[in-house]
Amino acid sequence: MKPELLPRSGRMEAVLAKARFSIKEAARKYRTFNISSANHDQKIRSYVPYGPIYRNANVFYRSYQEMERVFKVYVYEEGEAPIFHNGPCRSIYSTEGRFINQMEKGNHFRTKDPEEASVYFMPFSVVVMVQYIYEPGARDMHAIGNTIADYVQTISHKHPYWNTSLGADHFMLSCHDWGPYTSSYVPLLFNNSIRVLCNANTSEGFNPLKDVSLPEINLKTGELTGLLGGSPPSQRSILAFFAGGLHGNIRHRLLDHWKGKDPDVLVYEKLPPNFTYESMLKKSKFCLCPSGYEVASPRVVEAIYAECVPVLISDGYVPPFSDVLNWNKFSVAVAVEDIPSIKKILLNISEAKYLKMHKRVKQVQRHFVMNGDPQRFDLFHMILHSVWLRRLNLQLHHATL
Template sequence: MLLLVCKNYQRKDGLQKHDLSSAETRGFVTTGLRRKYSKSEKVEAVLAKARLSIREAARNNSFNSSNYEDDQDFVPQGPIYRNANAFYRSYLEMEKSFKIYVYEEGEAPIFHNGPCRSIYSTEGRFINEMERGKHYRTNDPDEAHVYFMPFSVVVMVHYLYEPGALDMNAIGNTLADYVHTISQRHPFWNRSLGADHFMLSCHDWGPHSSSYVPHLFKNSIRVLCNANTSEGFNPLKDATLPEINLKTGDIKGLLGGPPPSQRSNLAFFAGGPHGYIRHLLFDRWKENDPDIQVYEKLPSNISYESMLKDSKFCLCPSGYEVASPRVVEAIYAECVPVLISDSYVPPFSDVLDWKKFSVTVAVEDIPNIKKILMGISEAKYLEMQKGVKQVQRHFAINGPPERYDLFHMIIHSIWLRRLNLRLHTPV
């Protein structure tokens, strides 16, 4: 392994209640004498104010440009959003208020680093960007809303896993030791039982590794490429991390594609026979129909990227796990993604309405893929393809990050889950 380091769970406002106390924190009301509030109470007050602002925006879903005259960059609008007004207000509140503390414990490369290329690039890119400290990071843990545990499961697998071993105890035990260390040195983990802490992993083993720390698995925000509900992924507290295979380290040349009228293929997929879903796809469609072009391995004279850009629909079947870089590859190529899985929660689905720019096919309907896609009208397809082009900015990797791009959308997913959490505050 080469390491280059450098289903609808949502409300319209993206907020859900996730309460660890017996009663919701509703604000801070004084009775009689004025008292001094603790730092934790002030943190919760900021979140309470943000919740109120977002819910007001959600109720008033009609766009009013006068409310945002100070924003000269980008204003989300259109059907690709569940509630564009609520998302916009939430994003602005995040930019204004959100603070993240990054634990300094742990030594590189296992901690504070990660791969910036390869299929696991989003893990390393996020860790490295947080380490730079230019966005949202605070050096004062008392003012933080969430606490980031900067370990890389990808690097742990590289250094700690013995090929051929039947278990991953070395990785799980390292995570357990790490959480024990920060819980002994700081009060924040024990204060919330890990609920205002988050980890991030794009490796398939990320979810299982977190199970070595029960509170991490059950309480913490886990940002995972393997967003598999059948393996414990909880959309109310966990967030989906897009998987992006950065072969060269950037997305130069990957964005864009010809208009729909110049796309000659109905549907396309090429990839290894990883997992039972792909076996079902191959059994029915592998090199069997000129409209549904499915390959285990492309001929040497055919470019994978050109096939993506020449296709109207790009099939995105789960592999051994549900994560697949093909979802983002399709979006980059402006090809409508076809999600084939029974347990995958798409990225940023608190905010994005995936029905507007993708197709979901149940595993049992794999034999009906052609019928399903042919049944989509030309007008409907054009709307979906337009949505893919619109949503592209939210999956773009920029250096340095730009507003509303992949890095900021990951942060926003974490922000929403922290808003959903009401920590008990003594009064």
């Protein structure tokens, strides 16, 4: 069954078609893009993407400009806080609350007119649902899943937009581990909608073609104070560092092999009292980022904040913004089965290559910073850009059940 293309949808598709053409032109002209043109734009609009941290800096820049020009988000007003229109702005779930908060403010990309929207945001918080309606110790998540199903039913009956696209131009955002599963209570939400998830696990149905990998950031105080920056490379005396609990099989394997075994690879379950976690990050060359019970880990962004090269140890994790960022240029991926070879792998990275990677981590840092008032190319905008890309990939008259 194909949804009928409404006149509004036709107008929106025409706008998006022009944006797609502009971006394709940027890709075609990539070889003519040079640093002088980047410098010219940089004088006008501050930062201009450049260098190998991007898959294609010119295409990303053109896409970002098109997003700024035409992208509009309608935020549904149904539902009451705190479960809707709210979320935690500190702790391990801070990404979720900060994004909802910024969209609710309405200063960036939000439109009050659903007729001109490119996408529709469903501002519910799985984290808050767990706090308010989940019964501790329960063996199922029916209360959360049914709440989401009731919510989608409400907006689909009150507005025409969900039914027009079968949910394909709608998005949700969740940093809780249960986000993917609870979305399955609405099959169209699970299969069609854009799901922005910290738990970006391909084994649990995460689809990189339509879903967005959301960075997990642990803001203990809600602020970035003291988290950004670190020692220069010449003063980083630790080859590799990790500290964390035994959450999941990967960390068990890491600690079993490396805990207390090597002065170059410092792996702790609990840090000694005279050490601080942040100081260890800031004086390490490489920071080990193993998955816990789920694939996401705040250690990836903690490493980037501390200008420490992330070492991703995971199975099925899609790193954030992978359609734009070339993670191979500023991080190291280690397969789970290669955990015993971590030291050998890292020592085989030449000093010259490490220095390049360190420099690139500093450059990519801006894309993971959560500013109180969003700034161009920061985390808030990168999340929206990922949603924008998935909306560009969608043509409503091709949507099917």
